Amino acid sequence: MVAAQVIGRDATNRYRAIILNKGEGDGIKPDMGVVTPAGVVGRVVKTTGASSVVLLVTDPSNAIAGLIQRTRDEGVVEGTQQGLAQMKYIPLLSTVRDGDRVVTSGLVGDFPRGLVIGTITRIDKQEGALFQSAELMPEVDIGRVEEVLVIQTSYGQSTKAGASADLPGKPSP
Amino acid sequence: MKFVIYLILVLLLVPLQTTLLPHLSVWNVKPDLGLVAAVLVGLFAGELEGLLVGLAIGWILSLFSAGELWLSLLTNGGAGLLAGFLGRQVSQMTSVSLGLGLLLVSLVSGAFAALNFQHFDGSQMWWMIESIVFPQACFDGIVGGALYWILSQRFDVIRLRTE
Numbered sequence: 001m002v003a004a005q006v007i008g009r010d011a012t013n014r015y016r017a018i019i020l021n022k023g024e025g026d027g028i029k030p031d032m033g034v035v036t037p038a039g040v041v042g043r044v045v046k047t048t049g050a051s052s053v054v055l056l057v058t059d060p061s062n063a064i065a066g067l068i069q070r071t072r073d074e075g076v077v078e079g080t081q082q083g084l085a086q087m088k089y090i091p092l093l094s095t096v097r098d099g100d101r102v103v104t105s106g107l108v109g110d111f112p113r114g115l116v117i118g119t120i121t122r123i124d125k126q127e128g129a130l131f132q133s134a135e136l137m138p139e140v141d142i143g144r145v146e147e148v149l150v151i152q153t154s155y156g157q158s159t160k161a162g163a164s165a166d167l168p169g170k171p172s173p
Numbered sequence: 174m175k176f177v178i179y180l181i182l183v184l185l186l187v188p189l190q191t192t193l194l195p196h197l198s199v200w201n202v203k204p205d206l207g208l209v210a211a212v213l214v215g216l217f218a219g220e221l222e223g224l225l226v227g228l229a230i231g232w233i234l235s236l237f238s239a240g241e242l243w244l245s246l247l248t249n250g251g252a253g254l255l256a257g258f259l260g261r262q263v264s265q266m267t268s269v270s271l272g273l274g275l276l277l278v279s280l281v282s283g284a285f286a287a288l289n290f291q292h293f294d295g296s297q298m299w300w301m302i303e304s305i306v307f308p309q310a311c312f313d314g315i316v317g318g319a320l321y322w323i324l325s326q327r328f329d330v331i332r333l334r335t336e
Binding site: 008009010011012013017045046051055059060 | 301
């Protein structure tokens with residue numbers, strides 16, 4: 001992980017993004033996950049030599065694979081226009097309720113499993129719909145975040161790296 | 174000399190737009206100083222310089238935004254070019270007419286950017302225009318008009334525009 005400071009906000013009003021003081025020179029690449037000790041902040045979408053742009057979890061263009069901690073139901077967490085987040089594609093039979101915690105599922109993207117994304121505040125179950133959705137309050141106060149950690153090795157990559165790291169030590173057949 | 178001034182302007186815009194303005198934003202909306210600068214340069218220095226400075230601003234600001242590069246180049250470069258053309262057609266420019274022109278340019282470029290959000294449905298697009306594009310266009314118009322008024326108080330703007 002690389003620690004970085006927030007040095008600015010998106011140059012336009014159209015995206016909810018922050019700018020970090022670390023970039024390609026520090027090993028940061030697009031699609032890397034960004035967290036604080038409280039939970040998920042977003043993911044890197046653009047880098048320069050010494051800075052990077054992180055699309056926040058509250059941006060409607062962002063999508064992270066999530067998991068309801070209690071029920072183990074999976075879904076996709078996206079930002080909302082109101083600056084919150086919503087979890088979509090929750091199975092209709094799920095017993096999800098207000099106050100349930102949503103964490104990263106670790107199946108897709110560059111977040112390891114189990115990082116807190118937010119807490120469910122409202123369930124939206126429409127008649128005739130194939131799935132239900134839930135509104136989340138992000139765990140991290142996105143407006144006040146000053147320092148973050150960039151996850152340089154994804155869950156999948158670290159597993160592969162660990163597997164390949166074992167190979168040189170093994171006797172060749 | 175002009176090149177150095179433009180370079181300083183472009184480089185100064187980055188910390189202003191990304192670090193200072195978010196603290197001065199109203200309802201999380203801040204003016205687009207890049208667009209304002211491109212329009213003012215186009216107005217005073219002609220369409221070619223407006224286009225080039227607009228492209229430079231678009232490129233550098235896109236490095237610090239999650240948005241697409243081509244969209245930033247198109248809106249800022251296009252605004253500089255358009256301002257250069259319009260500036261030669263309008264003989265009596267006032268801060269109010271410039272503000273209104275900037276409002277329109279910002280509205281058009283913002284609406285174009287909103288249309289580029291392909292995953293947005295109609296209601297989301299309308300929300301974006303209503304709560305981001307329109308307030309920002311008003312902001313841009315006010316800031317541009319105010320800057321022009323300040324310039325016109327300190328310099329002979331008619332001479333500046335004809336030089």
